[in-house]
Amino acid sequence: MPLIAAIDGVTTATLMDVSSVLTLPYRSILFREGDVAEHLFCVLNGYIRLYRLSKDGREADVRICGPGDTFNECLIFGADHYHYNAQAAESCTLARFELSHLRTMIEKEPQVAKAILKSLSRSLLSTMDSMANDRLQTAPQRVANYLIAQCPGGATSYSLRLPFQKSVLAGKLGLAPEALSRAFSSLRDAGVIVRGRIVQIKDIVALKRI
CATH class of the missing domain: 1.10.10.10 (Winged helix-like DNA-binding domain superfamily/Winged helix DNA-binding domain)
Structure with missing residues (x-):
């Protein structure tokens, strides 16, 4: 997990205290767009599909997250609802971190703040690369x-x-x-x-x- 690799052992132990492990069967829904945002997730194995729904029910994928990928970092800094749907693309296992606890840790632990910002940066660069590839x-x-x-x-x-x-x-x-x-x-x-x-x-x- 790149998120964990960026912080020291003591801070990692604290972060683990506010985490849990969740297993999802194939095609099960993790959360839906508009639900109250409560967690940041990291994929341990399997794949998670993030997608949006149009008014007429058409689906558009936002991102496919695989082992080591985190998602919902963008919700830590103020957003209170999920901005997309999340579904297990294959049976998968996730690490789940409570956003409220992460916000508290960010205020007290600069390493956690830096790790979250690095993760956000990776996600942004990946999104920009995908957009460029779609056009070129x-x-x-x-x-x-x-x-x-x-x-x-x-x-x-x-x-x-x-x-x-x-x-x-x-x-x-x-x-x-x-x-x-x-x-x-x-x-x-x-x-x-x-x-x-x-x-x-x-x-x-x-x-x-x-």
Whole structure:
């Protein structure tokens, strides 16, 4: 947990005193937009999907959080309601920290304040990168870059099992599910073969040319 790694042992022990561990089954709702904001969360394993709903019920993913990721830091400094919905994209385990206790610790422990600000900075940079990619890259390029990022160091070909449903990957990449399917189809000539959640990449060099 980068949040914990940024503070010393004594402060970590204090932070652990105001935390608890929560296990969520697949597709269960952690909280809904508009609920009273009570906790900051860190994903220990599995994945959490953060999303918004339109008035007509359409969903738009905000972020997919994986192991080590924290979310709701933006609520520490004054917000009193959640700004999005949170759902388990896979069965997952979370560390849960009470926002009221964190606010008190921030006033007393500069290390905690710095750790929260670093976490906010990481989230902001990640969001800005995602926005830039959405504007600068085609759908096949977004998928190709995701697959390249999963490649083991030095490998020229590899196979992976997607860590979540393809519908979640689509949301993560800012694509509609049908756009993701078309993007995978367009990557066949670059040696990408998809069977369910198993993706085979036969030529990483060809993928990098996309």
